[in-house]
Amino acid sequence: MRTTIREVAREAGVSPSTVSRALSMPGLVNSVTRERVLRAAQRLGYEPNRAARGLITGKTGNLGLIVPDLANPFFPSLVKGVQARAREADYAVFLADSDEDPAAESDLVRVLAKQVDGLILCSPRGREEDILTLAATTTLVMVNRRFGRVPSVVFDNSDGIGQAVAHLAALGHHRVAWVGGPRTSWSNRDRIRALRSATDAAGMDLYVAGHFPPQFEGGVAAADLIVASGVTSVIAYNDVMALGLLGRLRDRGLRVPQDLSVIGIDDIQMSSMSSPTLTTVSLTKEQAGRAAVDLLLSLLERPDGVRKPRRELPTQLLVRGSTGVAPTD
C-alpha cells in the first residue's frame, strides 16, 4: 500500500492540509514546519497520488502523442524528443499509433483527449474541419502541418529545399525532378511549393513525377519515370523514397551520382548507411518533438497569451555521396 498524505501528516505532527501546502505551495508554510514535513515525506517515501490530485485540480499531468505510423523512421525520433522533453517537465506521455487510418485516429483522439492535458497531433491527412473541432475542445499542437490558427510546429522546408537546389545548381544541373509524396499531405504541398519557387529562381527545369506512397516502394515506382524524363538530378519527398529510388537505379545499372544525383529529405539513420550515402535535407526531428512539448506546455499555462503559437524549425542540407557534378553528355 502506498503512503498517503495522512500518514505523512501524522508522522510530521501536522494536518494533511499543511502537508499538501508544504509540498505544492512552500511559501505558505512556516519554514521550520515545512522542513519537518519534507523530512517526514522523505522518510516515508511519499509521492502524491496523481489521480487524486487530478480529480480536484482537473489536470492529469499527462500529454498525448498521436502519430500516423511508428514504422516510418521519421516518427521514432520525434517521439524520442517529445518523450525526453515531457519527462523533464514531469509529464508522462501517452502514445497512440493511428496506423494511417483517419477513422482510428479520431477514435484515438477522443479516448486520449480525456486523459491528458494536451495533445500533440501528427496528422498529415486528417480533415481540417475535424482538427478544428478538436482544437476547440482540447489544447493541441500540430506537427508538420499548418493551417488556420491551430498551434503548430513545422520545418522550414523552403530554406532546406532552397539549399538543395542551390547545391544542384552549383554542380551544374539544369534539370531536376521531384518525386512527390501523398497528394493530400500538407508537407508534400509545402515542399513542392518551396521547390517550385527555388527552381524558378535558379532558372532550372522542374519535372514533377507525381504522387507516390511515402515508402520505399514509392521511390522504386518513381525511378523509371525519372530516368525516362531525362533529368540529371532528383529530389524525393523523403529519405525512404530516395532510398527506394537508389535501389531501383542500381538495379537498372545507373550510377549515382555519376549519371544522376539524388537528394532526400529527413535525414533518417539509414540515409547515412546506404551506398552511396544519401545527400539529404536534414530535419531536426527530436527538436521538433521538444518544441511541440514546449509550445503545448506554454499553451496550457496561458491559453491565450502565447506570443508565437507557430514554430518553424531550421533545416540543413547534408551533402553526402549521392550528389555530384552533372553529367556532361
Added chain:
Amino acid sequence: MRTTIREVAREAGVSPSTVSRALSMPGLVNSVTRERVLRAAQRLGYEPNRAARGLITGKTGNLGLIVPDLANPFFPSLVKGVQARAREADYAVFLADSDEDPAAESDLVRVLAKQVDGLILCSPRGREEDILTLAATTTLVMVNRRFGRVPSVVFDNSDGIGQAVAHLAALGHHRVAWVGGPRTSWSNRDRIRALRSATDAAGMDLYVAGHFPPQFEGGVAAADLIVASGVTSVIAYNDVMALGLLGRLRDRGLRVPQDLSVIGIDDIQMSSMSSPTLTTVSLTKEQAGRAAVDLLLSLLERPDGVRKPRRELPTQLLVRGSTGVAPTD
C-alpha cells in the same frame, strides 16, 4: 465541462449509485431501469472519469511500456503491437524510452509504475536484481529476456537459428561466423547458444567474431574480421548489423552471396530493401507486443494462477538474396 454521473442520474431520475451499477454491474439493476439509465447516459454523452474511478478501484486502466531505444527499428513494431492490443482491451499506453541508459531506466520505471496497472519492460541489459525488486512490487512482463520466475515473452531463437544453419548447410557451407551483439544482452547469449548447438549438430565450424554494438557500425566493424577468418557464411546478431556488414563487404569489392552468404535476425523493413535483399530470421515483433499485453492482462486478472507466465514466439527463416551456394574454391 464534462458530464458527471450525477447529471446522468438526474436525467434518468435515479440515484448516482444506480447509474454506476447500471454501467459496471448491469446484472444488479432492473432491466427497465438499466435501459433508462443507458439511454440517459447516451443522450448526455457520458463517459466515466477514469481518474475518479481509479481513485476508488485502485486501477488506472493504463499500461506502461519501456524500451531502450525507439530508434532501433526492432522496437517500433513492438510498440505498435502493444499499442494495438492495449487499445482493444481499452487500456492506454504510456511509452518511455530509456535511451539505453540503465539509470534513466530505473527512474522511468519508478515514475511510471505508479501510474499504471502493469509494465512491459524491454531491458536487455538492466541488472537482474533491479528487475527482481521491481517485479516484487509491480506486475510486469519482460520482453526478449528471461530469467527467474519473471513473466516474459521471448522468441524461439533456437528454432530460427536452426533453420538458418540448416539452410547454409544445404547450400554447402561448412564454415559460419557469428557477429555478436552486446556481451551483456540476454538475447545475444541465447542466440549464440542456439547457434553453437546447431553448428555442432550439423558438423559445421563456427567462428565467433566477438561483440559489437548492435548498430550498423557494429556490422561495418565486424566485416573485415569475418573476411579474414575465411568463412563462407555469416550470421549477425541482428539485421541492422547484417546491413552494416553488407555495406562494408560491397565497399571491399566482395560479392554477396557469391563470395559470402549473410543472414540477419529480426526482419526489419530495411532488410527487404537492401541490395541484395537480406536473408533473415524473421521475428514476429508485433505479435510479441500483443502477447506481452495479453500476458500482462491475465496476470492482472489473477496474479498467481496464470498457467504459462512465459511465452515463446515462433521464428521463421526468410530466404532472400543474401545467401547462395558456398563458393567452390
Added chain:
DNA sequence: CCGAAGTTTGAAACCGATTGCAGAACACTG
C-alpha cells in the same frame, strides 16, 4: 395472511488529494 427470502434502490462513506474559510498565534501600532 404472515414471515422469510430475494430484488432493487438510495443514502452515505470512502478513495487521496486540494483549497476556501476561519480561527489561533503573534507582531505591531497608537
Added chain:
DNA sequence: CAGTGTTCTGCAATCGGTTTCAAACTTCGG
C-alpha cells in the same frame, strides 16, 4: 493594553466516481 494586521494552521467541503449497508418493495411458501 486594546485594536488591527500578518502569518500560519486546521477543519471541512470538494472532485467524480464505487461500494457498503440498510430500507423498501416483491415474491413465495406454508
